[in-house]
Amino acid sequence: MFGLETLDVLIGLMTVYFTFGIACTAIVEAISAWTYIRSKNLEMALKELFSGELAPNEQFITQFYAHPLIQSLSKGKNGLPSYIPPEIVGQVVESLVVGKSVMATLCAGVNSLPGTAENNRIKGILETVVMQTENDATQFRQAVAKQFDAVMDRASGWYKRKTQTITLIVAALLVLSGNVDSINIATVLASNPATREKMVNIAQQTLTKAEDQAKEANNKTTNVSVKQATDQVTDATAQYDSAVSALQATGLSFGWKGLPQNVWEYLAKAAGLLVTIFAVSLGGQFWFDTLQRVMQIRSTGPKPSDPDRPARKKK
Incomplete structure (x- = not known):
């Protein structure tokens, strides 16, 4: 089996990975929201950046989270935000520093922070920022926002490592419960032209539907609440059940x-x-992008004949 047949087998496998990957991604996002992983990760990053005191026995990070601009982004009175725009961070830090100075200047505000740069980390950081920005308020806010972005780049790495384990566990549960065996699926696809053709059609339909959903998602916030995550899992479960039924209708078999x-x-x-678990753990977005590219490659080649149509007799 060579050429287009091999490509169709790959498309069939990718369609299966995409279907289970979407469900895996939705579940992991829900777990992240339910356990507040994003907000805790952000808090850990901010504690590292804002380590130190704003006033004697008054932690800078505590007053940062108590600021009205941050409270407006929080979930409930005691909740913590899972995302803060960098420009807001710059504004809040400026407000806290200037608010502690009678002269209402950045330089005086930073100098009024307790201790020294050696024993009060935030004071040392802000002294450097004030010196580099020459006490200019606009540049100060931008510099703080830039520093926050640098810290969040590291925090993103922490978040990915935390969710990687969760993703593998969820992928394993989905694959093992459904007995999604890549070798068996490839064997069925390789030996059954009708199944291959149906899988290609499902792949195209799935991509079209996913593209429409992606356009809608672009207009929504990335700050996913617990309720939104729960709704996403409910929607993903319905789509997953429908997709699995469609896959089984092609001749593939799932379950033990x-x-x-x-x-x-x-x-x-x-x-x-194991191959399927690893593939599914890559997530729905990975297989969406990959399947799109492969389908584009396939569309440039000759279309296969309909396996259900009887061959035309030669005259």
Whole structure:
């Protein structure tokens, strides 16, 4: 089997990975919202950046979160925001510093912070910023925002490492419960032209639907609440069930109907499941982008004949 047939097998596998990847991504996002991973991650990053005191026995980070601009982004009275625009961070820091100075200047405000740069970290940071920006308020806010962005780049790495383990666990549960064996799926696709053709059609339909949903998502906030995450899981579950039913209608089979009979079958099954777990853990967006590119490559080649249509007799 060469050429277009091989490409169609890959498209079929990618469609399966995409279907399960969407469900995996939605569940991980929900877990992140339910456990407040994003807000806790942001708090940890800010504590590192704003370590120190604004006044004697008054932590800078505590007053930062108590500021009205930050409170307006928080969830509830005691909630913490999971995202803060960098420009807001600059404005709040300026407000806190200037508010502590009788002269109402940045330089005086920073100098009024307790302790020294050695024992009060935030004072040392802000002294450097004031010196570099020459006490200019606009440049000061921009410099603080830039420093915040640098810290958040590191925090993004922390968040990815935290969710990576969760993603693998969710992917494993989805794959193992559904017995989604990549080797078995590839074998079925390779030996059944009708299944391949149906899978290609499903891939195109799935991509079109996902593109429409992506356009709607672009108009929504990235700050996902617990309720929004729950709604997303509900929607993803319905789409997942519908997609799995469509995949099964092509001739693919999911679920456990029996166990392997010998060592080699066990090894093959384990390999097939592990490949799927890794693939699904890459997420729906990865397979959406990959499937789009592969479908574009396929569209440039000759279209295969309809396997359900009888061959035309030669005269």
